[in-house]
Amino acid sequence: MAIELRNSKIAAIFKNRPRLSREGKTLLTMISMYCSSRHGSTDSCRECDALGDYAISRLDKCPFGEGKTVCSLCLVHCYKPEMRQKIREAMRYAGPRMMPSHPLMAINHILDKRRKNPLRAV
Numbered sequence: 702m703a704i705e706l707r708n709s710k711i712a713a714i715f716k717n718r719p720r721l722s723r724e725g726k727t728l729l730t731m732i733s734m735y736c737s738s739r740h741g742s743t744d745s746c747r748e749c750d751a752l753g754d755y756a757i758s759r760l761d762k763c764p765f766g767e768g769k770t771v772c773s774l775c776l777v778h779c780y781k782p783e784m785r786q787k788i789r790e791a792m793r794y795a796g797p798r799m800m801p802s803h804p805l806m807a808i809n810h811i812l813d814k815r816r817k818n819p820l821r822a823v
C-alpha cells in the first residue's frame with residue numbers, strides 16, 4: 702500500500718487518538734521495511750498488507766486505547782498465533798533499524814515503553 706494511502710487510512714481510523722495513530726504509522730513503516738528487505742517488495746506484498754491490516758485492526762480494538770503500553774510488554778495477547786509469529790519476525794528485523802532510519806518513531810517507542818502499567822482510556 703502506498704505511504705500516502707496508508708497514512709490517510711490511519712488518520713481516518715484513529716481520529717482523535719494521537720497515540721494510536723502514531724503507533725499505527727510506526728507499525729506499517731516497520732512492516733514495509735521488513736517486506737522490502739525480505740520479500741523484495743518496493744512497498745509491501747499481499748501477505749504484509751494483510752499483516753498490516755490485521756495489526757491496525759488489533760490496535761483499533763486495544764482495550765487500553767490511548768493509555769496502552771507497547772505491544773511487546775502487554776499482558777493481553779490479542780494476536781492470533783500465526784499473526785503473532787509474523788509480526789514478531791517483522792519487528793525483529795525492523796526494530797534495530799528504526800533509530801537510524803526513523804529516529805522520532807524510535808524515540809517515541811522508547812518513551813511509550815516506560816509506561817509499564819497500561820491505563821484505561823478515559
Ligand SMILES: [Zn+2]
Nearest residue numbers: 736740746749
Ligand atoms: Zn511482504
